[in-house]
Amino acid sequence: MKSYLALPLALMLGCSSVKNETTAQTDHKLLKDVEILSSDAYEGRKTGTKGAEMSRAYLSKRFEEIGLKPISVLGGYEQLFSFNNSAGEKVYGKNMLAYIPGKSEEIIVISAHYDHIGIINNEVYNGADDNASGVAGLLKIAAHFKKQQPNHSIIIAAFDAEEMGLRGSKAFIADPAVPLTKIRLNINMDMISHNDKNELYACGTFKNPGLKKYFIFNNNRIKVLFGHDDPATGHEDWTNQSDQGSFNAVNIPFIYFGVEDHKDYHKATDEYKNINETFFNDAVSAILQVASNIDKERDIQQIFREKLQMKKQ
Ligand SMILES: [Zn+2]
Numbered sequence: 001m002k003s004y005l006a007l008p009l010a011l012m013l014g015c016s017s018v019k020n021e022t023t024a025q026t027d028h029k030l031l032k033d034v035e036i037l038s039s040d041a042y043e044g045r046k047t048g049t050k051g052a053e054m055s056r057a058y059l060s061k062r063f064e065e066i067g068l069k070p071i072s073v074l075g076g077y078e079q080l081f082s083f084n085n086s087a088g089e090k091v092y093g094k095n096m097l098a099y100i101p102g103k104s105e106e107i108i109v110i111s112a113h114y115d116h117i118g119i120i121n122n123e124v125y126n127g128a129d130d131n132a133s134g135v136a137g138l139l140k141i142a143a144h145f146k147k148q149q150p151n152h153s154i155i156i157a158a159f160d161a162e163e164m165g166l167r168g169s170k171a172f173i174a175d176p177a178v179p180l181t182k183i184r185l186n187i188n189m190d191m192i193s194h195n196d197k198n199e200l201y202a203c204g205t206f207k208n209p210g211l212k213k214y215f216i217f218n219n220n221r222i223k224v225l226f227g228h229d230d231p232a233t234g235h236e237d238w239t240n241q242s243d244q245g246s247f248n249a250v251n252i253p254f255i256y257f258g259v260e261d262h263k264d265y266h267k268a269t270d271e272y273k274n275i276n277e278t279f280f281n282d283a284v285s286a287i288l289q290v291a292s293n294i295d296k297e298r299d300i301q302q303i304f305r306e307k308l309q310m311k312k313q
Helices: 009-013 028-037 040-045 050-066 128-147 167-174 209-214 231-236 244-248 277-296 301-312
Strands: 078-084 090-100 107-113 153-159 183-189 199-203 223-226 254-258
Touching: 028 040, 028 050, 028 128, 028 277, 040 050, 050 090, 050 128, 078 167, 090 128, 090 167, 107 128, 107 167, 107 277, 128 153, 128 183, 128 277, 153 167, 167 244, 183 244, 183 277, 199 277, 209 277, 209 301, 244 254, 254 277
Parallel strands: 107 153, 107 183, 183 254, 199 223
Antiparallel strands: 078 090, 090 153, 199 254
């Protein structure tokens, strides 16, 4: 179901932002990352399993290839945490974190969870869309900002244990490797590769409408829609349905990118062959452009002050 708030951005922004017909070129590395992480060998990447360990080895290799540095106080990419699962057992998880120094110390956290739900009744739940796609997008965005130094410092966060209740992002917020007061925004990706209507949602502008003006990208094939973020819509509000919820809980503004649930959602058929390659490619390209537009904003807090002014009027 779609939120009544959703409007195609092309309509909201007028023609000028979409006059460019360019569409993103296919990025084979992006697709390869999804294909590998969602292959049967990774056993559905459930927290605490061999598949999760393999995912971290893969992420570690990719972080190094890109040239990402750890957050200095952690001394490595891994952030260990533990929690009790619904059966009361202690479970260990590990976030994979990296830091890209910007020109300022103000931080944007860009995130995607790498865990999924593992093997159920001897079937591997590969989680290609949920959320190998977000992790692959995260790696592409990391490579971009590594090459072109951002204005803001950026934390690249591949969270663990999202599927067990946003545990990795909650641990990141509870035991922050950087002062939370420096974090200005979270951009989270969870399920960005599978939609038959070319629709990607961007949630978070209900609370912070000032963010809308940064949604300019040179691709008129993908439709990025606002919505799924009005608390009055109950379960249709996705604010707490992925890791952005942990940031929102401490009043850090967020943008969450994701698609509507689809026929393969949380099924063994969420496989690489069922993602929409062109849509995925376009989605990551649009997200990267929005992130880059926001990064260019010198005073990011001003975006959120605008909201306060709008309220006063
Ligand atoms: Zn997910």
